[in-house]
Amino acid sequence: MTNRRSFLKGLGALPASTMLASETGFAQGIERDHFSDIGVKPFINAAAAYSALGGRNMWPKVVEAMEYARERNVIMEELQDAVGKRLASLIGCEAAMVTGGATSSMTLGTAACITGTNEELIRQVPDLRGMKNEVIIQKSHRYSYDHGVRSAGVQLIEVETAEELERAIGDKTAMLFFFFLNDAKGQIKLREFAALGKKHGIPTLIDGSNSVPPLSRLSEYLDAGFDLAAFSGGKGLRGPYSSGMLLGRKDLIEAARLNNSPHADTVGRAMKVSKEELLGMLAAVEFSLSFDYSVENVRETRIVHLIADKLSVYKNITTKVSYPRTESGRPHLQIFWDKSLTPLTVEQAQKELEDGEPSIRTCYLALSDGELEVGAAMLKDDEVDMLVQRLGQVLAPRAG
Numbered sequence: 198m199t200n201r202r203s204f205l206k207g208l209g210a211l212p213a214s215t216m217l218a219s220e221t222g223f224a225q226g227i228e229r230d231h232f233s234d235i236g237v238k239p240f241i242n243a244a245a246a247y248s249a250l251g252g253r254n255m256w257p258k259v260v261e262a263m264e265y266a267r268e269r270n271v272i273m274e275e276l277q278d279a280v281g282k283r284l285a286s287l288i289g290c291e292a293a294m295v296t297g298g299a300t301s302s303m304t305l306g307t308a309a310c311i312t313g314t315n316e317e318l319i320r321q322v323p324d325l326r327g328m329k330n331e332v333i334i335q336k337s338h339r340y341s342y343d344h345g346v347r348s349a350g351v352q353l354i355e356v357e358t359a360e361e362l363e364r365a366i367g368d369k370t371a372m373l374f375f376f377f378l379n380d381a382k383g384q385i386k387l388r389e390f391a392a393l394g395k396k397h398g399i400p401t402l403i404d405g406s407n408s409v410p411p412l413s414r415l416s417e418y419l420d421a422g423f424d425l426a427a428f429s430g431g432k433g434l435r436g437p438y439s440s441g442m443l444l445g446r447k448d449l450i451e452a453a454r455l456n457n458s459p460h461a462d463t464v465g466r467a468m469k470v471s472k473e474e475l476l477g478m479l480a481a482v483e484f485s486l487s488f489d490y491s492v493e494n495v496r497e498t499r500i501v502h503l504i505a506d507k508l509s510v511y512k513n514i515t516t517k518v519s520y521p522r523t524e525s526g527r528p529h530l531q532i533f534w535d536k537s538l539t540p541l542t543v544e545q546a547q548k549e550l551e552d553g554e555p556s557i558r559t560c561y562l563a564l565s566d567g568e569l570e571v572g573a574a575m576l577k578d579d580e581v582d583m584l585v586q587r588l589g590q591v592l593a594p595r596a597g
C-alpha cells in the first residue's frame with residue numbers, strides 16, 4: 198500500500214492523459230480496492246435489483262451524462278425545467294420532474310395535492326393543522342412504501358369498496374392513492390379508482406415504481422386517468438440509485454416542485470437531487486426508450502435455464518422456472534432439494550451461501566414463493582459456474 202506522499206509524487210510523474218483517465222474513474226484496472234479498504238465485502242447478486250442490495254446497475258450512458266454534469270455549473274431550477282420538459286415530451290405526458298426516487302415522488306405528489314402553489318401552506322407541511330390532511334387508500338393497497346405518502350403529514354383512510362370510498366371523501370380529502378402491484382387484490386380496479394377521483398374532483402396518485410419495463414407503463418397509468426404517477430429511476434430504468442420521477446398534471450407538478458429543493462423551507466428539501474442525477478435520470482429514460490428490453494429477457498431466460506441444466510447433475514436437487522409478480526415477468530429459478538438427504542431450511546441454505554466465499558445472495562423469501570430462488574438480472578455470465586458450484590456444495594447430501 199502506498200502512502201499519500203508517494204501517491205502524490207507518482208501522480209506528478211504521470212502524463213496528462215493518464216491523469217485525466219484516472220480522474221474520470223475509467224482508468225484500466227482497479228487503482229484502489231475501495232470496498233476491501235474499508236472492510237465491506239462484495240457479493241454475487243443471484244437475487245434481483247433489490248434496493249437493499251444496491252439496486253440496478255446504471256447504464257454506461259447514465260454515468261457519461263453524470264460525468265458531463267459534474268464538470269459544468271447550471272442553475273438547478275433551469276435544469277429541472279429543461280429536464281422536465283424533455284422527459285414529458287419523450288414520455289408523452291403533460292409534465293414531469295426528477296425526484297429522489299419513487300418514494301420521494303409520493304411525498305412530493307401528496308404535498309402538492311395538499312398545498313397547491315400556496316407558499317404559506319408549503320412552509321407548514323408536514324404539520325397539516327387547518328389543511329387537507331387525509332389520503333384515501335384501499336385497505337389491500339397498504340404496504341411499507343406508503344410511508345412516502347404519510348411523510349407529507351397525512352392520515353391514510355382505509356376503504357374497501359367504491360361505495361365506502363365515495364362516503365369517505367370530504368373537505369379533508371387531499372388525494373386518492375393506488376399501488377399498481379395490488380390492483381388484483383383490491384375491489385376497486387385501477388381505471389375505476391382513477392375515475393372516482395375525477396368524479397369527485399380529487400387528485401389521484403399511483404405508485405408505479407418498479408413496473409418499468411415495459412416503458413409504455415410511464416404513460417399508461419396517466420392515460421388510464423391518474424393525475425400523478427411515481428416511478429423509480431434506479432430500478433428497470435437503470436438511472437441513478439437515488440433518482441425517480443413524478444409525472445402528470447402540469448399544475449400539480451408545479452406545486453410539487455415548489456415543495457421541493459432548492460426551495461429551503463419545504464418537505465422536499467430533505468430529498469434533494471444533484472445536477473448529475475437530474476441529467477442521469479434523463480439519460481436513463483432516453484437510453485431505455487431506445488433499448489430493446491427483450492435482449493435482457495433473452496439473456497436472463499438463457500441464464501436461468503443454464504443454471505437449471507447445470508444443477509441437473511445433482512440428483513437430490515430439482516428446479517422450476519417461475520415468474521414472480523414482483524419482478525415484472527422476469528424469469529427466476531426455484532431450487533428444491535431432498536430434505537431427507539439434506540436437512541436444511543431455506544433460511545439455513547441462504548445463510549451458508551451468504552457466509553461462503555464468495556458470498557452469494559438469493560431472492561428474499563418474502564418476495565419469492567418461499568423457496569430458494571435465484572434471478573439473473575444482476576448475475577453476470579461468468580458468475581454462473583461459481584453459483585452452481587456453491588449450490589451443489591451447500592445442498593450436498595449430509596447427515597442430519
Ligand SMILES: *Cc1c(COP(=O)(O)O)cnc(C)c1O
Nearest residue numbers: 298299300301342406407429441
Ligand atoms: C422500490 C419500490 C418503491 C420505492 O422506490 P424508490 O425509487 O426506491 O424510492 C416503491 N414501491 C415499490 C413497489 C417498489 O418496489
